[in-house]
Amino acid sequence: MTEQKYKFLSTPRRPVEDRRFVAGRGKFIADFDRPNMLHVAPLASHYAAAAINGIDASAALAMPGVVDVITGAELAAAVQPLMNGLNTPNVRRFPLAVDRVRYAGEWVCAVVAESRALAEDALEKIIVDATPQPFILDAETALLDTSAPVHPEHGSNLLLDRKFVWGPVDDDFDAAAYSLSFSVTWGRNSTVPIETFGVLAEWNGWDQMLDIWASIQMPKYADQIARSLDLPGNAIRVHYDVDVGGSYGVKRGIKHSVLVGYIARKLGCPVRLIEDRLENMRAGDAHGPERKFDITIAFDQDGTVRSMKMRALDNAGAYAGRAPFQLGKPISAIVGPYQINSVAYHALSVTTNKTVQEAVRGFGQAPTNYAIETAMDRVAEYLGMDRLALRQKNLIRKDQFPYLIPSGSYYDSGDYHAVIDKVLTAADYPAMLAERDRLRDAGMMAGIGIAACLEPSGGNSSFEPLLNQSNQTSTWMESCQVNIDALGMVTARIHTTSSGQGHETLVSTILGEVMQIDPELIRITRPNSLESLPGNSPVGSRMAIMLGGAAARAGEKLKAKIMAIAVHRLGVAIDQLRYEGGDVLANDGRRFTWDEMVELAHRQYHNLPDGMDPGLASFDIMQVPTGDALPVDHKVQMYPCYSFEFHLLLVSFDPIIGRPDIHSYVIGHDCGTVINPAIVSGMTYGGIAHGIGAALFEEFAYDTNGQLLTQSFLDYLMPSSHEVPAIQIVKHCTPSPHTVFGQKGSGESGYLGAPAAVSGAINDAVSGLGIHFEKLPIRMSTISDAIAAKTS
């Protein structure tokens, strides 16, 4: 058994972070106070689109406690535009609107005051002279030549328009017996962490240093602030010892950070901006993909799926950011876990007058998986074939790995059929089918949902050069430093904030395993960005692979030094020695203890091998496994590791009420070697909960005037403990050949397949009525209305 190979890895161990959190002793951004700190409240646009003719802030400025009012015009003259991922220089974005507003809620100006309450009071005194303008909410409409561009300087609403053809698509379609077309739409939702985004900036003019504390999960965060504020990179000091209250991708607050950084520098005071919930929902620039898929799929009578044409149109909202790249990551798993020989992919991203998109858990993969899995259900329906059997027929087999998909990535490893077999057994699939039929006989609508999908993990962001040829990114490194102090204790440094992923546990567990030291004795610290080695933050399910990998390699370097000292000390060849629990044992029975080794390294230079540096410290900057090359012929290896998940659930609902009740939910999950079982299972459960929300409840819905309707938790509904059922996880382990211990990513698990599976279950339930639900979320009212329309 894999589990027994390790002393600490894959064993049930308490995450070390939990102690401070259960005591309420986490240190979140709102917990940081600085002397004489000022507070910011932004003024939101009432219009979806408008020209700003003037802003009169005189009454606000006259209020006691109000220090300043910052406008977009002032800011635009002082800072550089925020970075775009694509080469779209004329889609300029500043933290505050400049000359025109492009979505309802967009920040028009910002009040700085002695308290947040005073700043909010002052917002009501600001008079904005604005002229409403036409606006676009729908992505297809945005594509029309007759639609005015959201950014006139850009010339159109197109941010991205790329067509890829991987493999003999036309030949495969010609050879296939059948083809069918359908469309599905992934509704606009997001991860909506319970902690909103916040940032605190403090400028020290004597040191020429901008200190930043933030609730952040953002690659190259300090660099982006420096670029926008025209400061040297080493004048930005981001403090990573801030606990982040949930993120799942979205805590990118770059506009907030540039704004408070500018104000802090201008006023010479600490300045803090914490979003309230309304600001978070409508102007946090943290909405997820809103994506329409048009799919045509070619297949044979026996169920073999030969080829797929996919058009994916994403509604990016009012500015570009990194949103269009969320059409790029799915290229790395564009055929899902299936042997589909060729793919044509048309990726489109457009601007509209909606809130800006940001990275959301899975970076576009969950919507694409929903489209692919819907295609599998539709093919099965067309052929009258069992949905499960169709998938089993098309799945990549264990003996085919490493498996090259048409778009250029090799899947590393897996045994999809074995995972599915385990799930079917654990769920008692025949009994589940019988229960579905029993429920149907009792007058309920009942359906079974099935979804198989992959979690690409640990990649090097190579969708950037694939979609933007001026981008030459071929690394997405991560780092770890380890020090053994003069008393023999181990401290490791990690160079990022964390938002619940358990990175301290990850590193202490892996270092403990490598060094054979109790992980409880290893201290993990988080230096600030100026004291840090390069890293890319916890995105793309990468940290078990990349931070875990760097920690293991740094530990191995220390072990190598310890062995070299032992060789010198004991005067025997290295093959006569073995490392054991921190001591080095010679075959002749002598033991060179940890304490002796520490004494030599820290105090007795004269007893160290010639030329060896004193002390016991190491670091590692790890390159992404398999991620060395830029794209060739529009293909690239994107991710080293591919985790697999298989969802199976039974849903029923009353045909009149339409409220889905999930009876049982089983997921098979293979993310290779697990570092900490409770952390992985927790992420998987949480991902499924988030997926249930995306499938049934969560949507940022707009009215016809471009106003966000779901802007509180009373309207934007998230699953509570009643909506998330008991979930059974069936574990399987196919180690990755590319990682230190065979680990793969798991941070997006559950979420990647749950929306597809839940949608499949609802659609199975109504299949007898000829209904197809083609848009997520599938709300209660949608279900009951559709059934009523069919049966009345």
Add this chain to the structure above:
Amino acid sequence: MNDVTLTINGKPVSGVTEPRVTLLDFLRDVAGLKGTHAGCEHGVCGACTVLIDGTAVRSCLMLAVQAEGEDIITIEGIGGSGARAGELGVIQDAFCETHGLQCGYCTPGMILAAEALLSVNTDPTEHEVREAISGNICRCTGYVQIVDAILLAAKRLGQRNDAAPSDANLV
């Protein structure tokens, strides 16, 4: 401005505050207790949950002046304090055991909701546990390991030799 005096975690706390200040902001900004968290500030998410006379209450929906004279327990009042800081209460320990949390932001509210449940129901069913935390939104865990934690805590509390009804400060 109003004078407000409350009992927080067994100790009297006085402060001068505007009438519009919520109990949540009073606890955080006046009393300096940062373990109670703001989530939605409109009474849905439960991150700001505290106990008032043993009942779970949303501190964002109550003004500080309304809480005058009330006996309030915050997360800082659970488990060890002072020289016993670092000692977990039974419910806190169970959350660590099952990893009933991830980012830790909703966790204080969850633990206080669990405390309120277990102080009146020593042997809850899974459904009763889910009901007790149904006003507390967690975006990380899918609740599964939280439910496990509360059931584990109930079991352990049931096996205790002493009659202590809660985890209120071990001092």
